Amino acid sequence: MEPWELTATAARTMLADGSLTAEALTHSCLERCAEREAVTKAFSYLDPLLAVRNARRVDKAYAKGVLHGLPLGVKDMIDTADMPTSHNSPIYDGLQQGRDAACVGIARGEGAVVFGKTDTVEFAAAGRRALTRNPHDPSRTPGGSSSGSAAAVADGMVPLAFGTQTGGSTIRPASFCGVYGMKPTHGVVNSEGAKRYSHTLDTIGWYGRAPGDLRLVAEAFRLFGVETPVTKGLKQLRIGVCRGPNWQVASLECCEALGTAAKRLEAAGVTMEEVTLPAPFDEITAAQLVVLHGEGRGGFLQEYLAAPGLLHRDFHERVENAKGITPQQMLWAYDLAAECRKLFDALFPGLDAVLTPAAVGEAPVGRQDTGNPVFNSMWTLLHVPCIGIPCIKGPNGMPVGVQIVGPRFGDAALLDVAAAVAPVIDAG
Structure with a gap:
């Protein structure tokens, strides 16, 4: 080697x-x-x-x-x-x-x-x-x-x-x-x-x-608790399977990856259970986009004013508020995020982690389409730790992974879970 x-x-x-x-x-x-x-x-x-x-x-x-x-x-x-x-x-x-x-x-x-x-x-x-x-x-x-x-x-x-x-x-x-x-x-x-x-x-x-x-x-980075690993055996773990509010856009290989990971874990002795997120999560993806574009107005204002001719049109649209984001929408998005964070954290310690898709499917052809972030953006808005784990190969032989998610500041525990479940999920 x-x-x-x-x-x-x-x-x-x-x-x-x-x-x-x-x-x-x-x-x-x-x-x-x-x-x-x-x-x-x-x-x-x-x-x-x-x-x-x-x-x-x-x-x-x-x-x-x-x-x-x-x-x-x-x-x-x-x-x-x-x-x-x-x-x-x-x-x-x-x-x-x-x-x-x-x-x-x-x-x-x-x-x-x-x-x-x-x-x-x-x-x-x-x-x-x-x-x-x-x-x-x-x-x-x-x-x-x-x-x-x-x-x-x-x-x-x-x-x-x-x-x-x-x-x-x-x-x-x-x-x-x-x-x-x-x-x-x-x-x-x-x-x-x-x-x-x-x-x-x-x-x-x-x-x-x-x-x-x-x-x-x-x-x-001295993440909280990372200096004292607490190792659980696979049979001591309880993991929720969460398809989330955007399951309708999942490809066949995305569905296969999540199902395969869950089956492999269950066969290894992990207790698996279905997790259905409460109603406020139905709008969490829309809230993330409001925050993204609303805060992006200020994020690129400097470049917009200093070098407008060199700045890509995408950023002109953000600064000029092409999406028409209003203060009321921003307040709604921030409040919804705060509510959903508390609701998600409440799933723990009843669960050790949540298993959910990492991407819609295989990597798209070409460079322009870098992939749909819909299975990630909600977790980013929730501020929770996420770990991506390889799982299967899709119909074109490309990798398709899954991710495990924990509560806010549960990074160390999630790393412990990853160490236990990765050899089972990532059979390759």
């Missing part, structure tokens, strides 16, 4: 015992990039010499943090001190802020090797699409907006990468690319230094190739 093939968890063990160095792992990842980047196009910025210098600096460090020596891809709307942050926008082409975003600074402080910038949909929102292709089929999207991050991890270019989620931009690409993804509880990871779209929705997340990889990053 080449070093680039290792999960972050396996690589960390070798880095800790001295059988692998950060520089050797980085060189291996760069070799993988040289082989695959022309096809996958995961990176908007990659300087091999800089990546190696960052690795050597880590190898020389006295303290060894939880991410020691692990190459990390950073979504190109999150600032990095030593690399440009373009946001996939001509307005910021080549811009280098000279300061790390909070999440990058924390990762660097915990020993991660900041490897390169992964391509994204413009401002992680709309407009221009990433050039990235799905590594399983280059004719298909890897999803968006964390396009390059999910693809880079799936294609072995890096073991870890940062994404963000405002609608479905972390969990949906995880499903399309067949990797593990985590969207933590809203606000537990400092988003300073990442482009702001919606202060109610924007959440820093991350990708790995195993549940343990996700836990490493959670440990770096």
Whole structure:
């Protein structure tokens, strides 16, 4: 096995015992990039010499943090001190802020090797699409907006990468690319230094190739309770199956993934039960869109005024309130979200997690359609933690995942559940 093939968890063990160095792992990842980047196009910025210098600096460090020596891809709307942050926008082409975003600074402080910038949909929102292709089929999207991050991890270019989620931009690409993804509880990871779209929705997340990889990053961010895992056996778990208010748009492979995951868990001894969300959830998707577009008016006003000719039409429409969002609608959406958060949290601790779709189906053909976020956006508005888990292959041989969801600030417990159920759900 080449070093680039290792999960972050396996690589960390070798880095800790001295059988692998950060520089050797980085060189291996760069070799993988040289082989695959022309096809996958995961990176908007990659300087091999800089990546190696960052690795050597880590190898020389006295303290060894939880991410020691692990190459990390950073979504190109999150600032990095030593690399440009373009946001996939001509307005910021080549811009280098000279300061790390909070999440990058924390990762660097915990020993991660900041490897390169992964391509994204413009401002992680709309407009221009990433050039990235799905590594399983280059004719298909890897999803968006964390396009390059999910693809880079799936294609072995890096073991870890940062994404963000405002609608479905972390969990949906995880499903399309067949990797593990985590969207933590809203606000537990400092988003300073990442482009702001919606202060109610924007959440820093991350990708790995195993549940343990996700836990490493959670440990770096000191998520509540993550330092004391509480392991339950499969037969002690109670998981609710939730189709949600948008089940009518699920493809056949989406239905198969959810049903297969539930059957596999039940056969392994997990207690499964159907969960029907109460009536207020029928409008939760509409509420998320109101918040998204309502807060997006201010999110792109600066660019609208400073460089209107370089700003994509999508963002002009947001600033100009093309959707006609009213203050009354905003108040309604905020109030509905608050009500639904309490209703969902009340399902716990009676349940250990909720199992629900991660995407409508397989990754669409082409780059323009990055996929429907409808199975993600409600959970983003609810501020709850979500973990994407690979499950099956669809009719075109593409990955189709599921996700497990927990209550707000239940990130640590959800990681424990993921560690138990992932080997059952992800039979491949």
